[in-house]
Amino acid sequence: MKAFGFLSFGHYAPMRGSQTGTAAEMIRQAIDLGVGADELGVNGAYFRVHHFAPQQASPVPLLSAIAAKTQRIEVGTGVIDMRYENPLYLAEELAALDIISAGRIAIGVSRGSPEPALRGYESFGYTGSTDPRGGDLAREKFALFLKAIDGEGIAPADPRQAPAGTLLPIEPSSPGLRDRIWWGSGTRATAEWTAQLGLNLMSSTLLTEATGVPFHELQSEQIEAYRTAYKAAGHTRPPRVSVSRSIFPIMNSKDAMYFGVRDGGDQIGIIDGLQSTFGKTYAAEPDELVEQLKGDSAVMAADTVMLTIPNQLGAEYNLHILEAFAKHVAPELGWKPNTDGPVQGDPID
Structure with missing residues (x-):
């Protein structure tokens, strides 16, 4: 594992115990969390995008x-829903963001x-969609x-x-943004399709497949299929692969209260009408977590792990x-x- 970051769903609601009762509290705490994570040496700050819901x-x-x-x-x-986007305006926005951040972006998009x-x-x-x-x-x-x-x-x-026939590109542009x-x-x-386009792969805590094998094995098969297709397509830039996991080191009684009772297994369910496999939650003391994650073939195959966090518990x-994860796991x-910025992808064998 080269890198890890946090993935926030950006929930907010005036519920008992929530530290993010309003959108303003959620957004301001997200900024504080990003700044604090940078100071810890964490590699990434990633956010889910949802519409018509009390979320980011x-x-x-x-x-x-x-x-x-x-x-x-x-x-x-992780991820922007392209169904809701104006693709040209998004291209302008992301070019500006890439310039502001000096290339420190990892923009996940999908359906x-x-x-x-x-x-x-x-x-x-x-x-117009059929x-x-x-x-x-x-x-x-x-x-x-x-x-x-x-x-x-x-x-x-x-x-x-x-001159007649001239086609204008969008502005601003940011070289290397596609990478x-x-x-x-x-x-x-879809992983193989992603590889053919020469893009990076972002794989979540669920897959819309269920073959009877453990989630991490199914996901590692997806990663291998992606890397094989990427190489076959002739791309030379080292690709990057991320996976998301719910991982909670148990360091004190509060951690145990929140996350100490877990069944520890994958789940099969239906999402968007498709039978899907959902990855399990990892919650244990650091030494046990290390051994559990070493046994997760997809975590070990990816270069980046995104920790899904309970953002309503506060920054x-x-x-x-x-x-705790950075120091002990x-x-x-x-x-x-x-210490230097975003990681590079894995070399192509």
């Missing part, structure tokens, strides 16, 4: 604020997960987004200002989780504190 929804302002207040930590998403709204992207003005889940819309938009960040001409120029784009993949097939408590898995 518009990531670029938040990531810009964290990037402006930090020096080394990578800022990113997105189920939302509370019924085809909510249509309320954003994006209609897929009940909007997958065709997401892929179409993503193709245009990639063209835009690659600097291709997009919009016909006004012939009074440029910092990840696709959030839930299957082996201070979540920094405690990150510090991660070094035994090959990690070293971040």
Whole structure:
């Protein structure tokens, strides 16, 4: 494991015990958490994106604020739902964010997960999908987004200002931005498609497949399929792979109260109408966690691990989780504190 960071779902609600009763509290604490994680040497600060829900929804302002207040930590998403996006405006925003952060971004995008709204992207003005889940819309938009960040001409120029037939690219542009784009993949097939495009792979705590094997084995098969397809496609840039896990070192009685009773197994369920495998939660004392994670083939195959955090417990408590993992678990898995910035991908064999 080269790198680890936190993945926040950005929940907020005026519930008993919640430290994030409002959107303002959630966003401000997210910035504090990003700054504190940078000081600890944690590699990444990543945020989920959901719409029509009391969760983090518009990531670029938040990531810009964290990037402006930090020096080394990578800022990113896991993931942006392309169904809801204007691909050209997103290309402009991410180019600006890449410039602000000096290339410290890891932007995960995908079709997105189920939302509370019924085809909510249509309320954003994006209609015409023939897929009940909007997958065709997401892929179409993503193709245009990639063209835009690659600097291709997009919009016909006004012939009074440029030669006829001129196509204008989006501005600003940020060289190398494509290398910092990840696709959030839930299957082996989408992992191979991601590899063919030369993008990084972001794999979550669930896969929309269920073959009877443990989750980590299913996920490591996905990673291997991705790397094989990446090499076969002829890409030369070392690719990056991240996985998400719920991992809680038990350091004191409060940790035990929150996370000490877990069944420790994978789960099979239905998400978005598809049978899916959900990874288990890891919660134990550090020495036991190290052994458990060494036995997780996907964690050991990935270069980056994203720790899903309970953001409603507040920035201070979540920094405690990150510090415990950084001091007592991660070094035994090959990690070293971040002193230089984002990690590089794994070499292609």
